[in-house]
Amino acid sequence: MLENKIDKDLLGAVADLHEVPMGAYNIRKNGEGMARQSTKNIIIEPKKDKPGIDIIVKAGTKNESVHIPVIVTESGVNDVTYNDFYIEDDCDVLIVAGCGIHNSGSEKSEHDGIHIFHIGKNARIKYVEKHYGQGEGTGERVLNPTTEIEMDENSYCEMETVQIKGVDSTLRETNARLKAGAKLLMTEKLMTHGKQVAHSNMVINLDGKDASAQIISRSVAKDESEQVFYPRAVGNAACRAHVQCDSIIMDNARIRSIPEIAANHYDAQIVHEAAIGRINNDQLIKLQTFGMSEEEAEEIIIKGFLK
Amino acid sequence: MLELKNVSFKVEGQKGILEIIDNVSLTINDGEFVVITGPNGGGKSTLAKLIMGIEKPTSGQILFNGQDITGMSITDRAKLGIGYAFQQPPRFKGITVRRLLSLAHGSELPEDLCCSYLTNVGLCSKEYLNREVDTSLSGGEVKRVEIASIMARELSLAIFDEPEAGIDLWSFTMLVETFKVMKNKRNQSIVLISHQERIMSVADRIIVIANGKIREEGSRDEVFPRLLGEFDGACNFRNERKD
Numbered sequence: 001m002l003e004n005k006i007d008k009d010l011l012g013a014v015a016d017l018h019e020v021p022m023g024a025y026n027i028r029k030n031g032e033g034m035a036r037q038s039t040k041n042i043i044i045e046p047k048k049d050k051p052g053i054d055i056i057v058k059a060g061t062k063n064e065s066v067h068i069p070v071i072v073t074e075s076g077v078n079d080v081t082y083n084d085f086y087i088e089d090d091c092d093v094l095i096v097a098g099c100g101i102h103n104s105g106s107e108k109s110e111h112d113g114i115h116i117f118h119i120g121k122n123a124r125i126k127y128v129e130k131h132y133g134q135g136e137g138t139g140e141r142v143l144n145p146t147t148e149i150e151m152d153e154n155s156y157c158e159m160e161t162v163q164i165k166g167v168d169s170t171l172r173e174t175n176a177r178l179k180a181g182a183k184l185l186m187t188e189k190l191m192t193h194g195k196q197v198a199h200s201n202m203v204i205n206l207d208g209k210d211a212s213a214q215i216i217s218r219s220v221a222k223d224e225s226e227q228v229f230y231p232r233a234v235g236n237a238a239c240r241a242h243v244q245c246d247s248i249i250m251d252n253a254r255i256r257s258i259p260e261i262a263a264n265h266y267d268a269q270i271v272h273e274a275a276i277g278r279i280n281n282d283q284l285i286k287l288q289t290f291g292m293s294e295e296e297a298e299e300i301i302i303k304g305f306l307k
Numbered sequence: 308m309l310e311l312k313n314v315s316f317k318v319e320g321q322k323g324i325l326e327i328i329d330n331v332s333l334t335i336n337d338g339e340f341v342v343i344t345g346p347n348g349g350g351k352s353t354l355a356k357l358i359m360g361i362e363k364p365t366s367g368q369i370l371f372n373g374q375d376i377t378g379m380s381i382t383d384r385a386k387l388g389i390g391y392a393f394q395q396p397p398r399f400k401g402i403t404v405r406r407l408l409s410l411a412h413g414s415e416l417p418e419d420l421c422c423s424y425l426t427n428v429g430l431c432s433k434e435y436l437n438r439e440v441d442t443s444l445s446g447g448e449v450k451r452v453e454i455a456s457i458m459a460r461e462l463s464l465a466i467f468d469e470p471e472a473g474i475d476l477w478s479f480t481m482l483v484e485t486f487k488v489m490k491n492k493r494n495q496s497i498v499l500i501s502h503q504e505r506i507m508s509v510a511d512r513i514i515v516i517a518n519g520k521i522r523e524e525g526s527r528d529e530v531f532p533r534l535l536g537e538f539d540g541a542c543n544f545r546n547e548r549k550d
Contacts, residue, residue, distance in 0.1 A: 282393070288381040288385065289381055289390060
């Protein structure tokens with residue numbers, strides 16, 4: 001396993017994997033399982049009725065990790081996979097997902113990951129997902145992830161999604177429901193270039209007392225690319241939510257940012273902030289006075305912004 | 308050595324051509340500490356920007372160590388060892404104080420050096436190293452990080468545009484001491500725009516700019532007493548007390 005250079009590059013880019021990972025893992029390539037390992041506390045088993053896997057993290061599992069990267073290296077692949085995560089009560093685990101597409105052909109390659117998270121009482125998860133595309137072909141590289149998150153009482157979920165390079169088209173759908181005391185921290189980082197298009201729709205329902213959510217979206221749109229953000233936070237109880245969308249626009253790109261907040265309870269406190277703007281001229285000048293060229297300065301500013 | 312020869316900077320305003328800088332010639336010697344002062348709107352900040360290359364003169368010549376830098380970019384001037392501290396420094400989302408100082412330095416700066424620069428500007432370094440230089444810092448804090456970023460560079464000529472603005476009294480005392488230390492650093496010339504008596508008292512030479520021209524220039528001992536007299540005359544409150 002991992003002998004092929006393209007496989008290695010993709011796995012490195014999306015999951016920081018350079019060797020076979022420790023702990024539980026499932027590596028999917030071109031629509032088929034390539035390698036899988038369960039551990040005593042984390043069971044990964046293929047679904048019987050449709051493509052995908054069930055990941056069961058047994059109650060009380062702490063400081064363990066699951067890697068579930070997907071790679072697509074053939075042109076013309078249309079891979080749909082259903083992954084269900086059952087994180088039982090009192091767990092504390094790291095889940096590293098991600099999808100890398102290498103398309104050197106002329107046909108479209110697409111991966112649609114449909115992830116459902118059931119996070120048990122007092123359980124904590126950190127979920128990291130990177131999207132990356134490469135390949136010299138003219139075929140489109142498409143990733144359409146759908147994520148459903150059910151958070152039980154006092155659970156905690158930190159979700160970080162990153163798409164920095166090479167994906168031509170993305171439609172991301174995210175839905176979360178939070179019970180009492182649940183806390184969701186979602187960070188989305190996106191950079192589009194060329195003629196890429198990225199849409200992100202999100203609905204966060206805060207259903208229980210003291211549920212809280214923080215949504216942070218940072219994006220950079222270059223060239224002719226287009227981005228649309230539509231995060232919605234709905235407070236159905238005494239809860240708190242903060243939505244922040246911040247974008248840098250460059251060249252002939254287009255960005256729409258539509259944060260929506262709704263309160264259906266007297267004690268819901270929900271805030272949104274949204275900003276779109278080009279790189280500040282004084283920032284560029286400041287870094288040039290350190291001896292950087294304008295291009296170097298731009299790169300440093302974008303890198304910091306998306307850090 | 309920095310030489311400005313007949314430098315002018317004109318802009319087109321609503322009432323016609325405005326002479327922001329009008330035929331200014333001056334020299335800053337190696338290792339010299341020069342304070343530029345004068346009324347607001349007199350052209351001081353523009354002069355500093357012309358030296359850094361942020362603005363280009365409409366006529367005249369700027370020489371640095373004999374080399375004509377009049378048409379040179381900001382980046383190339385920075386590479387020659389010219390640095391500039393903004394009057395109102397920009398903020399950077401996602402860039403920490405430590406990262407900014409390292410970018411100024413040109414390579415990763417060791418923690419103890421970062422700390423010593425921050426201490427010099429009155430910031431408790433441990434608290435600040437990993438904070439982002441964004442809107443979470445106050446105006447005075449950003450300003451002090453800006454001054455520290457100049458210290459983190461190896462410069463032949465450091466330009467400061469009103470470094471005292473927005474800095475509290477306690478930190479100001481420390482800042483004056485820091486400038487005294489910088490003054491003693493051999494081969495580094497300092498051009499500092501200021502209205503502060505205590506900063507002027509550190510200067511080797513004071514240049515007064517008004518209406519885009521040099522109104523007066525000379526050693527600290529010559530110019531400083533005259534300026535103090537002028538301030539006295541300008542203040543009605545003090546005049547009344549004299550009566």
